[in-house]
Amino acid sequence: xxxxxxxxxxxxxxxxxxxxxxxxxxxxxxxxxxxxxxxxxxxxxxxxxxxxxxxxxxxxxxxxxxxxxxxxxxxxxxxxxxxxxxxxxxxxxxxxxxxxxxxxxxxxxxxxxxxxxxxxxxxxxxxxxxxxxxxxxxxxxxxxxxxxxxxxxxxxxxxxxxxxxxxxxxxxxxxxxxxxxxxxxxxxxxxxxxxxxxxxxxxxxxxxxxxxxxxxxxxxxxxxxxxxxxxxxxxxxxxxxxxxxxxxxxxxxxxxxxxxxxxxxxxxxxxxxxxxxxxxxxxxxxxxxxxxxxxxxxxxxxxxxxxxxxxxxxxxxxxxxxxxxxxxxxxxxxxxxxxxxxxxxxxxxxxxxxxxxxxxxxxxxxxxxxxxxxxxxxxxxxxxxxxxxxxxxxxxxxxxxxxxxxxxxxxxxxxxxxxxxxxxxxxxxxxxxxxxxxxxxxxxxxxxxxxxxxxxxxxxxxxxxxxxxxxxxxxxxxxxxxxxxxxxxxxxxxxxxxxxxxxxxxxxxxxxxxxxxxxxxxxxxxxxxxxxxxxxxxxxxxxxxxxxxxxxxxxxxxxxxx
Amino acid sequence: xxxxxxxxxxxxxxxxxxxxxxxxxxxxxxxxxxxxxxxxxxxxxxxxxxxxxxxxxxxxxxxxxxxxxxxxxxxxxxxxxxxxxxxxxxxxxxxxxxxxxxxxxxxxxxxxxxxxxxxxxxxxxxxxxxxxxxxxxxxxxxx
Numbered sequence: 001x002x003x004x005x006x007x008x009x010x011x012x013x014x015x016x017x018x019x020x021x022x023x024x025x026x027x028x029x030x031x032x033x034x035x036x037x038x039x040x041x042x043x044x045x046x047x048x049x050x051x052x053x054x055x056x057x058x059x060x061x062x063x064x065x066x067x068x069x070x071x072x073x074x075x076x077x078x079x080x081x082x083x084x085x086x087x088x089x090x091x092x093x094x095x096x097x098x099x100x101x102x103x104x105x106x107x108x109x110x111x112x113x114x115x116x117x118x119x120x121x122x123x124x125x126x127x128x129x130x131x132x133x134x135x136x137x138x139x140x141x142x143x144x145x146x147x148x149x150x151x152x153x154x155x156x157x158x159x160x161x162x163x164x165x166x167x168x169x170x171x172x173x174x175x176x177x178x179x180x181x182x183x184x185x186x187x188x189x190x191x192x193x194x195x196x197x198x199x200x201x202x203x204x205x206x207x208x209x210x211x212x213x214x215x216x217x218x219x220x221x222x223x224x225x226x227x228x229x230x231x232x233x234x235x236x237x238x239x240x241x242x243x244x245x246x247x248x249x250x251x252x253x254x255x256x257x258x259x260x261x262x263x264x265x266x267x268x269x270x271x272x273x274x275x276x277x278x279x280x281x282x283x284x285x286x287x288x289x290x291x292x293x294x295x296x297x298x299x300x301x302x303x304x305x306x307x308x309x310x311x312x313x314x315x316x317x318x319x320x321x322x323x324x325x326x327x328x329x330x331x332x333x334x335x336x337x338x339x340x341x342x343x344x345x346x347x348x349x350x351x352x353x354x355x356x357x358x359x360x361x362x363x364x365x366x367x368x369x370x371x372x373x374x375x376x377x378x379x380x381x382x383x384x385x386x387x388x389x390x391x392x393x394x395x396x397x398x399x400x401x402x403x404x405x406x407x408x409x410x411x412x413x414x415x416x417x418x419x420x421x422x423x424x425x426x427x428x429x430x431x432x433x434x435x436x437x438x439x440x441x442x443x444x445x446x447x448x449x450x451x452x453x454x455x456x457x458x459x460x461x462x463x464x465x466x467x468x469x470x471x472x473x474x475x476x477x478x479x480x481x482x483x484x485x486x487x488x489x490x491x492x493x494x495x496x497x498x499x500x501x502x503x504x505x506x507x508x509x510x511x512x513x514x515x516x517x518x519x520x521x522x523x524x525x526x527x528x529x530x531x532x533x534x535x536x537x538x539x540x541x542x543x544x545x546x547x548x549x550x551x552x553x554x555x556x557x558x559x560x561x562x
Numbered sequence: 563x564x565x566x567x568x569x570x571x572x573x574x575x576x577x578x579x580x581x582x583x584x585x586x587x588x589x590x591x592x593x594x595x596x597x598x599x600x601x602x603x604x605x606x607x608x609x610x611x612x613x614x615x616x617x618x619x620x621x622x623x624x625x626x627x628x629x630x631x632x633x634x635x636x637x638x639x640x641x642x643x644x645x646x647x648x649x650x651x652x653x654x655x656x657x658x659x660x661x662x663x664x665x666x667x668x669x670x671x672x673x674x675x676x677x678x679x680x681x682x683x684x685x686x687x688x689x690x691x692x693x694x695x696x697x698x699x700x701x702x703x704x705x
Contacts, residue, residue: 119581119632123608131640134581137633248586335586339680372680374662375633448589455590459684468681483662 019049038296039454040253042416048408053415061411065401067321070309071302071414072402073360074325079398084356085363086388087163087329091116091139092375093486094494095150098140103154104378109385112363113155113162113192117142117172122165124211124550126543128495135491138375139165144541146501148175149182158185162192163329168199168217170224170529171545174536177232181537193236193285193329197221198244200262200434203556204443205244211546214439216553221266222273223529225280236285238266239329245443246289247335249451252300253417257424258443259286260307261434267316268433281312282322290352290359291333295413297352298404301328301359303418307425329363330356337372340467340475345369350387357397358404364388374483498541505539513538514548521552528553572600572695576627577614578607579641580634587659588629591687595627598688600695611637615644618653624695624702630659639672646673652701654694658682 013021026046036044045052053061063069066076075081088110090101102113116139120130126143127135135141142148152162157180166172173194180190196202199217212220221238228237242259246252263284270280286304290297308326312318332352337345346369353366366384368376376384391397404410431437438444457463464470513535520526528549535545576592578585585607592604603621605614618626626645628638635657645653657669658678666677675694678687 123581130581131637133636133640134633137636138582247584372660374660451586451590452593465681469683482664 015050019051022047038252038413039291039293040251040296040300040417040420042253042296042413042420044413048412050408053408053411055406057411058406061415062405068309068313068324070305070324070326072405074305074327074362078360078401079357080401083392083398084361085112085161085329086110086385087112087114087363087365088381088385089114089116089165089331089365090381091118091165092484093136094141094490095147097136097486097490098142098151099153099155101378102151105381105385106155108382109389112160113152113157114165114195114365115140115142115151115162115172116165121172121542122167124543124546126541127491127498129543132491132495135494136486141491141494142172142175143498143543144501144539145175145178145182145536148172149179152176152179157183158189162190163195164192165195167196167202168212168224169220169532169545169549170194170197171532171536171542173224173232173235174529174533174545175542177533178537187232188234190232191234193239194224195239195287195329196241197224197238198241198262198266198287200265200438201241201244201258204258204438204447205248211556212549213554213556214435216549217556218269218435219553220528220549222269222275223527225266225270225283226273226275227527227529227533228283229275229280236283236327238283239285239287240266241287243287243289243331245447246291247333248447249454250447251450251454252289252291252293252296253420254424254446254450255289256300256304256307256417257421257428258434259288260304260311260421261425261428261437263308264311264315265434271316277312277316277318278320278323281316281318282320282325284327286326286328288328288330289333289335290330290356292336292348292352294351294355295410296417297355298359299410299413299417300421301330301356301361302402302410302414303421304328305360306414306418307421327362329365330359330361331365332356332367334367334371337367337369338465338467339372341473342369342373344466345372346383346387349384350391353387353391354397357391358402360402377482377484502541509538510540510544513540514544517545517548518552521549572625572692573603573621573623574600574625574627574691574695575603575605575614575618575621575623576629577603577605577609577617578629578634579609579611579614580630580637581608582630582632582634583607584631585629587631588627591627591629591658594684594688595691598692600691611641611644614641615648615650618645618650619648623653624698625654625656625691627691628655628657630657630661632660635659635661635665635669638669638674642673649703652698652703654698656691656694658687 038044062071065073065078088105118136118139118141127141164172225237228235240259240263242255245258246255305326309324312324332349349366356364366387368380368384370376370380428434428437431442461469517531517535520528520531532545574595576588592602596602654675656676657674661677669677676690
């Protein structure tokens, strides 16, 4: 080996003296500056060093992917092994319209099914019970097994996962099971998630619907978890939704804390039913918002993973490795998008998506840039998927697992977010758990205050938003894309087909299923969801099932707090 | 304080009709108007049109604010008709939220006074509602 050329070694300055030199230089350049806080209220410094996070904490804080403390990801191979699922939420028009759109998106790279039903479905009604002007404008009209069969036409539901935006009492899952039965597909082959199964988040954030009162929801959710464990074991019956909380105004730390508290509540309810934590916890999934506060969101996900793994071990004494995995779907935040200069939203969504990817998401939805203008149209939806494709294929974001791990800033922020989240969890515990805290309106008040505080930052200019309070342009000439509405006559035709469906059924069979369902509601040890599945297969419609449950288990109304 | 000519603060009903429940915007706007000295009635989402009309009448409301994030603006024309039929043509109606450009004129043609899009400032909303309330007071038939 040849000798290296000799270089002159200058002595390195000591850490402490270098730090104080930098502090002096920084202060002289910047002068007086306001204290910076992130959305969760954590103070952000201009520089982070080993003083904030020494690498000696590596094993304690990070460890390795796939094992506790889970900071770096829930699987040992993470995105290097398998990238996130590209799950674009879609739903529009009739079941035929939905199926056409779904197949097109799958051709474009979407790897899983998702279905947003019409708001009439969300609210618990059939299409013939609401204003016809609203039908199919925000989601697909799906009222019975026949409709679901059309929605899933040509989709191999034994091979791709099907996530349904399907709040309690889970009629869409019942319809999917009905379709599987017709096609001869075993229920054990059905994979996917009951999105929107978190009634607590709906109660708090008033999103779209509220079909049953809190006690009824509480019961039927446990029924569904129990039923799926026995009959649809590869289905995730629970998705805990921090996303609603954050969209409604909760800070990222609060949203994470409320989701964790909700998961604790659901787990305690399942335990009370006599179920085993090691069996049901691996099927709990989460769903979060990704705001534009890039590092804060990454820290939120890393901290959430760490706390959940600890909760599972310490509170629920579950030791199965899978139970500790904090599986989550994430969606870029619509609340951060602007109507002004809407193409700018493409850049915002890309940054949000990156935060989700660096945060270790299992599944991702990127918003279309026109979401703030109308129900997303075709080209913007394609750009949204391609944003994910570009980040994966061209930007190589998946080459390295948890690439920001070990950053002095990210590790410090992760620990600070963790402490902030834990503090909110402590507050909710003190209020008697999430169910009680929501029943009393405490959570709603906290969210309302945060929403107002954030809006105040925009109003006073502390938070700049391009096109809104900074860098505005004259937009009088700008016209947003034409809104997409069901073609005239479409919904009239749908209503006729619904009528035909109803009159073609065996009255006797329908009545029998209905009285079975009614009886189940009024018998404490009956599984209501099992009877919902039977009722759907017997031909009952969504609206009929919901009406029965509203009668027997009471209709829910939100608290109104101003 | 923002009071009308007769010294009584503007009375505003902030509500949501139709099927959607996204209520962050309506809560924030209700707080803005309240803080500006107006008397605000806030109902929460999913109100039936006849209930909104009845409340408007009973409470002698000057301005009705409809928040629509998920196409509920498509039934605002029904609300406008119902208000007129109840003899409340003087009441001003404003809509805030997500209203596609090509549907704004449809709302104006049906008598909606103003449509607020995302990004509207507190100042803009408060000033417009105040002015509309004064107009409504001037046109209000004597009982």
